[in-house]
Amino acid sequence: MKIYTKTGDKGTSALFSGERRPKNDEVFEALGTTDELTSHLGLAREYCDEQNNGLSEKLEKIQCLLQDIGSNIATPRGHSNDARKARTTFDEDGGLVAELEKWIDDMDETLPPLKNFILPSGGRAASSLHIARSVCRRAERRVHPLIDKDDADSTTGKYLNRLSDFLFNAARYAAQKEGKEEVIYKKQKAGSNQ
């Protein structure tokens, strides 16, 4: 079977429920943003592998979970049958968020306390994780309109909210492992960077 069906050429596409909607529908906006996020995580994972900093397996698991969040988003709760909804529930018991919280707390124990704003920095692995963090926050913004309409489960928003915290700590952790300095925010005046 070919990858292109041409069914999307006229600017509509299919949800998992079979329903077709315009490509600028907020469901596709949210789906597209989780897709951007997992793509950034793929690159971050490559850099983490190069550094052997121990984050790679966690990032791979998160990429799989983002696929599941995509399935939840693509099966609007108010417009899908019970069987489809059951197949695409996400983190019903909160175990996945709890796991993220543990990963965050474990890294916190090794990281110097934050006293200033830090700039996205700290080497390629850390910087790519900061990009993923900021895209994660956009994904969260795109998913909430769907949650507000009861079209996506609120657990997807909760996971993305915790994920951006995980990615923040992961970026700091990657910088530390690589022995790179995090650049601290300093208020600038004209000529102060020379």
Ligand SMILES: Nc1ncnc2c1ncn2[C@@H]1O[C@H](COP(=O)(O)OP(=O)(O)OP(=O)(O)O)[C@@H](O)[C@H]1O
């Ligand atoms: N531009 C888009 N942004 C986000 N999600 C999309 C976009 N286009 C399609 N999708 C989603 O991704 C799924 C797979 O994309 P695909 O490119 O196969 O869809 P299509 O454009 O409708 O079909 P085709 O490319 O065969 O014409 C779609 O079923 C839809 O849920």
